[in-house]
Amino acid sequence: MDQWYKIDNTGKIFHAVSNASNSAVFRVSMTLHEMVDPKILQEALDIVVLRFPTLTVRVRKGLFWDFLEQNDQVLLVKEETDYPCAPIDRKENNAFLIRVLYFKKRISVEVFHSLTDGGGAAEFLKTLAYEYLLLKGEPVEADGTYIMLPHDAPKREEVEDSFEKYATSREVKNPASSDKKAYQLKGTTLNPPGINVIQGIVDAKALNTFAKAEGTSLTGFLTSLLIKVIHMEKHREKSKSSLITVAMPVSLRRHFPSVSIRNFFSVSNIGVRMSDDVSLEEIIEQVTQQLIAKTDKNFLQEGINRFVAFQSHLWLRIVPVFIKYPVMRFAFNQFGERAKTLTLSNLGNIQLPESMQPYADSMDVVLYPTNKSPINCGTATVNDKLTITFSRSIEENKIIKTFFKEITRLTGLDVTVSSNGWGE
Template sequence: MDQWYKIDNTGKIFHAVSNASNSAVFRVSITLHETIDPKILQEALDIVVLRFPTLNVRVRKGLFWDFLEQNDQVLKVKEETDYPCAPIDRKENNAFLIRVLYFGKRIAVEVFHSLTDGGGAAEFVKTLTYQYLKLKEENVSAEETELMLPNAPPKTEETEDSFLKYATVTNVKNPATNDKKAYQLKGTQLNPPGINVIQGFVDAAALNSYAKAQGTSLTGFLTSLLIKSIHMEKRRRKAEADLITIAMPVSLRRHFPSVSVRNFFSVSNIGVTMNDQIPFDDVIRSVTEQLIEKTDKAFLQAGINRFVSFQSHIWLRIVPVFIKYPVMRFAFNQLGERAKTMTLSNLGNIKLPDSMKPYVDSMDVILYPTNKSPINCGTATVNDKLTITFSRSIEDNEIIKRFFKELTRMTGLDVTAVSNGWGE
């Protein structure tokens, strides 16, 4: 009998809110030093996809909730021809909610967010790349502590919904948040519609040292610089709204021991009310204080409880999906999307087995834009190389240019920038 899974607590939201302008598909990539062999990549994928049963699924419609069941079709690697994070056409993709692409030296894994988060996707692409290098008879080896070994049997705890495991209170009286409305970016949609990607590569250790000298972390500095860059462009456009808020996905695995490959993250909104008189040092100080507060274990625990409590409401359990999903979509747009200006997702320093490092040039994460958040940013570090990736669905890229210009001016570091050229 085929295995089936309930969609995890976070995944249910992505099922409800995804549409043509919000694909809910994100990407994690590894770029190697040599061109990808698609035949060997397919052989590697055939092995690795069985190691990740909660990604090897198809969606089935239910009366009260959709659910996931084992997909016995073949997940095929494809050469990349479209823009990143495009909606996944299940009919063309053998019903999978994940796709594996190759282009030049890059292996890209794109995932519908209901299946997993950036941490889970990173584990998948690491294991896939490891198996690919093994089949190429490269000199690589790994321990279970370094990655999920391709031939190891899946563990039950890897498939759990860790939100349910770590919730301590499930009857929070007021599960809603009170985040204020933030300044939002607007612009003309790219023609043809799609996603433009601009990436900057910088020395991670040098930037981290600079951030520490400013009294913050690398994430704190990048967040502060984003807020400053948005404000400078907002001022140029004479926009009136002042609160600039960066939504930051926070992995809960750092505080709550979990090896689940499913969604297990929270979102912390880091906001600063900007004006021309605020020194950048004060922006850094405010952002750093908020990061400390909103990544504290007690704060995150309250978020888990609030989230599980919301999904435990009797009306959510008994109302059919054709009524429930539109209501959830409306709530997401009015409460979640309105409270942020942009999303910044930092996957952090990705750990690889030492034997793999010589083969890997870089890693990156690409977030999907939405109507109310048409520019987003993702960062990842591997081999001491930080990749900062902006994705946008609008023509205006002044904020992005401003960000990299200020980054170079402030730090004195070299930044190498590339673009996929979509819409240009």
Template sequence: MDRWYRIDNTGKIFHAVSSATNSSVFRVSMIMKGTVDPGHLQAALDVVAVRFPTLTVRVRKGLFWDFMEHNDEQLLVKPETDHPCSPIDRKENNAYLIRVLYFEKRISVEIFHSLTDGGGAMEFLKTLVYQYLRESGEDVATDGLILDPEDAPDPEEMEDSFERHATSSVMKRPARRAEKAYQIKGEAFEPPGINVIHGVVDGADLNAFAKQQGTSLTGFLTSVLIEAIHEERMRRDMTDGTVSIALPISLRRQFPSVTLRNFFSVANIRVPVDGYMNLDDIIREVTGQLISHTDKGALQESINRFVSLQSSWLVRAMPVLVKYPIMRIGFNQYGERSKTMTFSNLGNIQMPDAIKPHVDRMEVILYPTRKSPINCAFGTLNGNLTISFARSIEENDIIRAFFRSLAKITGLDVQVYSNEWGELQ
């Protein structure tokens, strides 16, 4: 009998809210030192796909929830021909919700968010790159930093860690309807597409500078981003208001887990900026909120709320045809309207010494949505910190202001490049 899996608590949301303007597909990539050989990449994928059973599945429709089951079809590598994070056509992808792409020196994995988060996707990509180098004849080892494709999957990698770490404690405060945040507007690309603008900077130097400002790397970059958004808004319409940055927070550190499925919370960092607020003020506000939002108690409440809502008899009894539209409304009211932009940090990715000479840097791309047409993510590999903005609108003023401000404030060299959907002018 084919093995099947329940979709995790967070993954259910992405099934409900995905649409033509919200693909719910994100990308993690590694830029190799040499041109990618598609034959070796396919051979590597054939091996690695077996090691990650919860990522290489097909989705089946259920009466009360969709579910996942093992997919026997071959997952094929493909040349990159479309813009990043485009919706995954299951018919063209052998029913998979994951695709592996190559372009020149880039190996990319794009995943529908219901399967996993950035942490799980990066583990898959690390193992894929490792096996690709082996297929290419390179002498590499995992050094305990990469999941070995020859090992059997650990059952804990497949668990829904939300359910394991949920407690029966009474929540201190009920969820409130989120306040509306300033939202970026612009002219949508025609035809629709996603422009990506990357900036590469020395990760160690930037981290050291952030600490000098009394904050973390995430805190500093979030503050620079908030200032850039505010300045460009003031330049256009001279209005004050609240800029809210949604920061995905991995729960794996505070709540030990090796799951390869979704296990994250979202912290909305809200700063009511006006014409008199400078960067130092923003840094203090952002840093204080980061500390409170990442407190273990606050994160526990987030887990409990998630599990409690989806475990209620009323939600479980609703058929999907009723449940999904309600979840979509909730997502728009509590999620989309309460943020200006999503800004995700995948962290400093550690690779074995034998692999480092073969890999240059990484990229992380978050899909834009209708109400959040610019999103951003960053991560560090081999000392190179890459900040990637993805936009579905023609306007790039905020992105330009961010990189200009980052270089000016820190004095560091920021190398900026873009994809074919437009260059940073």
């Protein structure tokens, strides 16, 4: 009998809200120093899919919730021809919600967000790259510390819903205060529609040292600078809204010992009410205080409890999907999307086994833009190389250009900028 899985607590939301303008597909990539051999990559993928059963599934429609079941089709490696994070056509993709792409020296894994988060996708990509290098005959070795070894059997804890495991209450004690409406970016939709990507690569160690000298973390500095730059550009269009909010996915695995490959993150909104006389130093101070408060274990625990309580609610359990999904979509757009200016997702410093490090040039994460958040940002570090990736569905890119210029102006560091050229 085929294995099946409930969609995890966060995943249900992505099933409800995805549509033509919100693909809910994100990408994690690794760029190697040599051209990718697609034949060997396919051989590696055929082995690795068995290691990650919750990522290689198909969706089945249920009356109250959709669910996931084992997909026995072949997941095929494809050369990249489209823009990143395009909606996944299930018919074209053998019903999978994940795709593996290659382009020159880059291997990319694109995932529908209901299956996993950035942490889970990065684990899949690392294992795939490891097996690929092994099949190429490279002298890579791993003891399972930084890599989920491809031939190990999947563990029960890896497929669990960690929200259910770590919820300490199913009653909502402190209802979430509704985050205030934030300033939203607007622009001219790219023609043809798609996603333009602009990437900047900078020395992670040096930028981290600079951020520490400013009294904050790398994430704190990038968030503060984004807020400052958005205000600088917003000022030119005489917009009245002054609250600029960066939505930040926070991995819960750092505080709750989970090895689940499914979604296990929450989102913290970091907002600053801006005016022309607010200095970067003041923004950094406010952002850093909020980051400390909103990544505190007790704060995150309340979020887990609230989330599980909401989805355990009798109304949500007994209402059929065709009524439930439109209601969830409306709530997401009203309360989730309107409360942020853009999303900044930092995958952090990705650890590779020492023997693999010489083969990886860089890693990056691309977030999908949405109607209300047409520019988003993802960052990832490997081998001390930080890649900052902006994805946008609009023509206007002044914020992005100014952001990279400001990093260089403030820190004196070189930033190597490149673009996929879509829509230009």
